[in-house]
Amino acid sequence: MKKNLLVFAIFLLSQFAISQIVINELDCDTPGIDILEFVELKSDTPNFPLDGYVVVFFNGSTNTTTGQGRSYLALDLDGYITDVNGLLLIGSNSVSPLPQLIIPENTIQNGADAVAIYQADDLDFEIPTFAYVDETLIDVLLYQTNDSDGAELIPIFSQFNSNIQIINEGPGNNTNSIQRNSDGSYFVGSPTPRQLNDGSGVVLNGIAITIAQNQYNEGDVFDITFTTEQNVTSNLNFDIILDFGTFNTSDFTGNTSLTIPSGQNTTFTTITLTDDSDDEGDEVLKISYVSLPPEYLVLNSNLQIRVVDNDFSVASFGTPLNPTFGTVTSTQPNGYYDSLDGLSGDPLKQALQDIIANPAIVRAQTYADIVDILKEADQNPANSNQVWLLYTEQGRAKLDYQTSSNNTGKWNREHTFPRSLAGYFSIEADDIADGKNIFWTTKADSLRHGNSDAHGLRAADGPENSIRNNQHYGQYTGPSGNAGSFYGDVARSLLYMEIRYNGLQIVNGFPNVTGQMGDLATLLNWHRNDPPDDFEMNRNNVVYTWQFNRNPFIDEPDLVEYIWGNMVGQVWSKSLSINENSELKVQLYPNPSDGEIFIKGLHSKAMIEIFSIEGKKIKTYHNFKESSLKLNLQTGIYLLKINSDEKKVIKKIVMF
Template sequence: MTQKVLFFLFLFNFSFSQIVINEIDADTAGSDQLEFIELKSTNPNFPLDGYVLVFFNETNVSSYFTIDLDGYTTDINGIAHFGNTMVSPSPMGSFFNGAIENGPDIVALYQGSSDDFPYNASTSTGTLATTTNLIDALAYSNSTSQPTNLMSILNVTICTRENTTQSVQRKNDGTYEAKTPTPGINNDGSGIVINYLTILTSQNSYIEGENFNIVFTTDTPVTDQDLEINITLTNGNFMVNDYIGSGSLTVLIPVGETTTQTNINIFDDTTDEGDEEMLIDVQSLPFGYASANDNIIIRIYDNDYIVQSYGTPLNPTYGLVAPTIPAGYYDSLEGLSGDALRQALQDIIADPNTVHAHNYGDIVYILKESDKNPKNSNEVWQMYVESPKPILDYQTGSSNIGVWNREHIFPQSRGGFSGGTDSTPDGINVWLPTNADDIQSGHGDAHHIRAEDGAENSSRSNKDYGLDYNGPSGSQGSWHGDVARALFYMAVRYNGLELVNGNPPDNTANQLGDLASLLTWNTQDPADDFEMNRNNYIYTWQVNRNPFIDYPELADYIFGANYGDTWSFTLSNQNFTENKIKVYPNPTTDYLIISGLEDESKVELYTLTGQLVLEKVFNNETNLDLDLTSGMYLVKVTNGNKTDYRRIIVR
């Protein structure tokens, strides 16, 4: 490791001098497994709510890592330290090895939260350094360069050097020196020697009906009298009736010992209450003891989740979810063509006398229902990454790693509706009137907002589909038709939004491409039961439907090859589906049966890239012998003037 130069900030506003950065070890020998940062408060037991530590990178003068300090309190010496799990004594809060960059960089203490310093993992850019609400700052560097840009922005001056066996420590006079690291204690060796209590469980998640031990360990043997430890487990919806006290919530570590444990049994009820989170919270400890890792979250998975009869987008089913189309809803479209057909469709889905506009905060609650994984009602289905994620893992902080969030299929900035609605949910029974010119309502229109992996959402960013964005590596395209039909809806619902051919720049306002690809995707990835169920649920909130899910062929009559032709419901797939066409088994290996038809029909099999691999004309029913490589295929069945599309998986 290289030698480093460190710097610190002299603050001329001492109104917040009750809390300072007391020590940092940003570069340790080996694999950076002993990094930590320490704060010190003037008064002991000082609550750190409303503070955040922000680490800035010199190269782009922006944040790359934050530690939100809400819920933490300094100890009886006024110390709170945060670091890698191997730091001893155990940090009050832990972070991954190598989280702190070796420099030249700066760490700063602010009044605020992690939400004030968002970080985009896909572009490796965060929030620009600022002196707004700045409390204290400390800069460090290698021996050849200094974070001069950050120093200028944050008014930091040089302090001293450290090597990989030292940390930089604040002295009582406010200056700094390099010494052997002293995590968790006063830098001058004064104060009360604290015996830290650490809590461990064998896992961080359990299923209803399981039991597990909570192990309590002190750094040094208990002296004078037995250590009594009281804990609580309740948290939000996780209540006292969710666990059985096979173990006590009051435990003792005897004098001379360092450890004890208690057993907790998770109650297995028979109702789907959803996944929950237990909070192991240590109550007040005697003088001389402190919790090293209090407020531990344990995920409790509900085993009573609901499994639907229909499939996921990766294993789709068709015709099992009936559309809840009100009687006469689309009648006005019959016999129309071209612009008149488009206008009539807009008159339905943007009707100011009927349609409800909800806000962006409501979308969270809509997605938790509309985007549920059909195989587990306690999960949402993430569209691009084609996988489920627990509903509990909705993003609430600044990090988008390991969580899901709300993805606008028509990007907010390109649609011109960024921040167009309130982010505070007000429920299904509160809405605003809307119309076709109300572009701001696109900000909270659930027909084009999906549950998505947070990091992949950032990767897609403002890109067009098709030529520009085609999902993460290995994507099977199970979402292609979904985004196409969502964009067709948006372009008709809101005046001013357009779908165009090609790949316009990602900052092009009010336009999105690639229309040709979207039209192809609409055919290759037909609307399935998952999409229909979603359409039905969103209707209960917005009182409008996505007509391109109900009648996918409409896209060709408004945007594609059939523009100008007269629309008639006799041409729709809906009538063909009513013939109860069956394509099975799915998934399959070496054969495929197609039944439920009358008279002569034709079947064609295509790869998802559009290559025809099999074709056959048959009457009523056929059994196809397959000799295909594993993967997903499109089945096109034509009967008279009606065509139906299905996707199958060959294993």
């Protein structure tokens, strides 16, 4: 009998301990891009340790893969303690007062969803885990924003509370939050993060950080000001740190131990950014408190300032808007394309695939590795701290890679052959950036690896990437007023993808068939009129160091005609070559041509000789220095010999 009484007493005590934590307030939707969402927990007693608890968010949509009560986020609360009012705030760094537990912006879904507290571990809710009710469930809130779904959640959680309802926060972009009454019911009102919903409790003295701007150059001097809401009643001594990533104490001078004197409410420190001669790239400093007394409420923290490095380097070659030719040479191994000689048609395509999809040589990297590859391969020739954006034809700081749902001013990874059209996908390991020396073996049938093939991915402006979406080229031609500097690049990227991966094909028109991409006719014209420049050749060289394969249509542009263009069925032979030191670096386009060709890379007067394929000289142009040449030639293949600045080159052209 005593044993039973003891067990019953332990049960009551455990229930009492568990019941101390409830969901006190939820703001699941805020105006704009949802950076101010939060969830607030409340304990019956102040300064309550939350070890052994987990907050779990469940998706109540009708989606049969991710919704119907499956978890999408679990936050372990080990090590966290509620404040003097018994509150723990969970939200992004943009929420004020600053949450004790920081999560990324736009993490909490609008609904219809649920948030629950369990006495468990986050590992018990690996994504996605179906919601359940047992003795570990402490509290749950079902919510929505004028949503019609969420019905699947009610029968699940009615086992916990038979009268449970879905609480409506309001329509999308509302300014409300859902708040708990003392009797366990909920009401909707203006958000009150880190405050008790009834207005009671200890009023803490808030302290805020202010800065004049969020970007400075090396060598600049600026102030950081700290202000409390009320005058302090005794000296407030505190420390701050600015270290973040590669930015450390060697990158600045200034006081980081501060005091707000008794009876006052503000102080500041002056920071001088070190102007060194190292090309470290742009960096970010983050202003954070080391510690504050418990009677002070941090209104904001972790403020970030961009430190622009003025020691960036400029490449020897031009951007795609101001292209150069011949400065960057191919790093292909000797004999890389020798196996193509003497082939035509399908045997030529197969031999090409055997090179660029050779499972004994070629490597596949993760989708996360692509970010690092693009920072190197798409580096802006005019500024080494930036990437060059494909469609908008401009540089953007490498630091501005998109890491949240907000893509404004950010760059991200653009698939030239969209995933939704190609049919490739990611796996969990693709989220790990593990560097050059960790890779997958890959082959022509490894279509999944097309998702992370750097020859098929480019750095692109976030909003413009969204505008392009999964449109075919020809449907999409870039933003208004673009110069078309990316046309040839995307054409050669897509043609590479067809050869590299079985299951992908470039076709005419705008097909709605998985594995097909268009428009071939448009892409052939883009290839002919925008020949490979030094930027593209450098890119090919960089990707080769990661993947151990190359885009052959950058190294040998004429191959395009033998596979898709006007030379289909004819035997391929290696381009005529001259000693590298004496070769004139020019580009001719379009090729094939209907009569007029343009010449890029000719910087001084030249002599141009035209020969038939049999070697008979047909015409000579002396002192030629124009941007284009109009030829009155019959259909056929011709050779152009160009001499300028004591250098020469022989180019093969096709007339139709």
